[in-house]
Amino acid sequence: MSRAAEETNRLMLRARDAMDRAYAQPLDVPALARIAHVSEAHFSRTFRATFGETPHRYLQRRRVERAMFLLRESGRSVTEICFEVGFGSPGTFSRTFHDIVGRSPRTYRKEAAATVVPTCFTMAWTRPSG
Numbered sequence: 001m002s003r004a005a006e007e008t009n010r011l012m013l014r015a016r017d018a019m020d021r022a023y024a025q026p027l028d029v030p031a032l033a034r035i036a037h038v039s040e041a042h043f044s045r046t047f048r049a050t051f052g053e054t055p056h057r058y059l060q061r062r063r064v065e066r067a068m069f070l071l072r073e074s075g076r077s078v079t080e081i082c083f084e085v086g087f088g089s090p091g092t093f094s095r096t097f098h099d100i101v102g103r104s105p106r107t108y109r110k111e112a113a114a115t116v117v118p119t120c121f122t123m124a125w126t127r128p129s130g
Contacts, residue, residue: 011036012050015043016058023062024086029055061128063087064100068126071109073119078105100128 015036019027032055033043047055063085070081082093082105097105112126 008046009050011038012047015047015055016051019055019059019062023059023066024084026086027059059086060096061100064097064128067093067097067105068101068108068112068128069123071105072112078109081105101126 015032018032018035029040029044032047033040036043038046044055047058051058053061066085067081070076070084071078074081076084078094079090082090085093087093087096094104097108101108103111
């Protein structure tokens with residue numbers, strides 16, 4: 001791997017790590033491109049080439065992963081969880097959750113409550129693939 005490719009990967013990992021840490025914050029491509037010290041267009045292209053999905057989709061998936069945990073482990077309402085993980089509206093949250101997981105947040109919660117399995121197995125088998 002060339003030195004330039006290593007540097008590019010390091011910058012993309014830096015931006016992805018920022019998304020992992022601050023997934024509930026309002027992050028957009030300009031902010032992430034600044035973190036990676038590249039232009040917006042270059043960031044979007046390179047992120048997708050590096051990780052196989054757009055920055056927006058990666059961030060949505062991280063938010064949904066956190067929401068899945070909260071739906072399984074807490075008694076908070078779906079609306080509270082929606083805002084806690086960084087979505088701006090319950091409608092967008094439900095639609096995105098359904099697109100990624102394959103069922104609505106409420107259905108997911110009901111099914112997760114019915115299954116008593118150790119958390120490590122649940123996380124391994126229910127991780128959304130995007």
